[in-house]
């Protein structure tokens with residue numbers, strides 16, 4: 001119990017935490033099968049990333065609502081967590097990519113409403129997104145469930161610890177933190193889960209490995225959107 005409390009305390013300080021062997025091999029297998037059948041059925045063969053998995057992939061939705069990820073997210077948020085977005089991030093020799101340092105600033109919503117503090121708006125793969133005030137992002141947590149081994153050489157995600165505590169960062173602040181040499185690379189094994197705050201500064205490098213690097217990224221909210229605005233997939 002003390003170990004769990006220490007982990008949550010560290011998570012609040014750093015903005016991320018690695019939970020070792022959190023998801024069982026059987027569940028990982030089932031998640032792999034589910035995302036691969038989604039890939040086949042949606043003719044996105046070879047596509048590295050797949051979005052909209054809560055609405056498109058029933059097994060991912062049921063896992064997000066009832067599995068261990070839901071318990072961890074609810075414990076962190078202090079209320080029953082609502083899964084609001086699921087994306088598969090993959091890297092393969094055919095689709096290898098790097099991610100620049102950034103915070104996750106936008107949320108998927110059903111329709112556009114002009115509300116103070118909300119904007120700019122954008123569309124990703126047909127889904128409307130908006131940048132909400134920092135308070136909404138501070139009431140969220142993302143869980144990255146590792147479906148493949150992800151050593152540093154396989155494009156592991158890296159973080160600047162504590163960078164989530166300053167709200168939405170100005171570009172100069174992002175450069176300062178990025179160049180400050182405080183990046184922590186977070187390699188992970190199959191079944192490990194990385195919990196992260198959307199506002200923690202993160203990035204990842206191109207993979208040096210010929211293998212898949214599938215990470216199921218599920219975002220949870222513990223806060224309500226203002227009247228009228230609705231999560232796109234929840």
Ligand SMILES: O=C(O)CCC(=O)C(=O)O
Pocket residue numbers: 089099104155156157202203204215
């Ligand atoms: O899985 C990764 O390498 C990071 C992906 C990510 O953070 C993003 O695309 O926003």
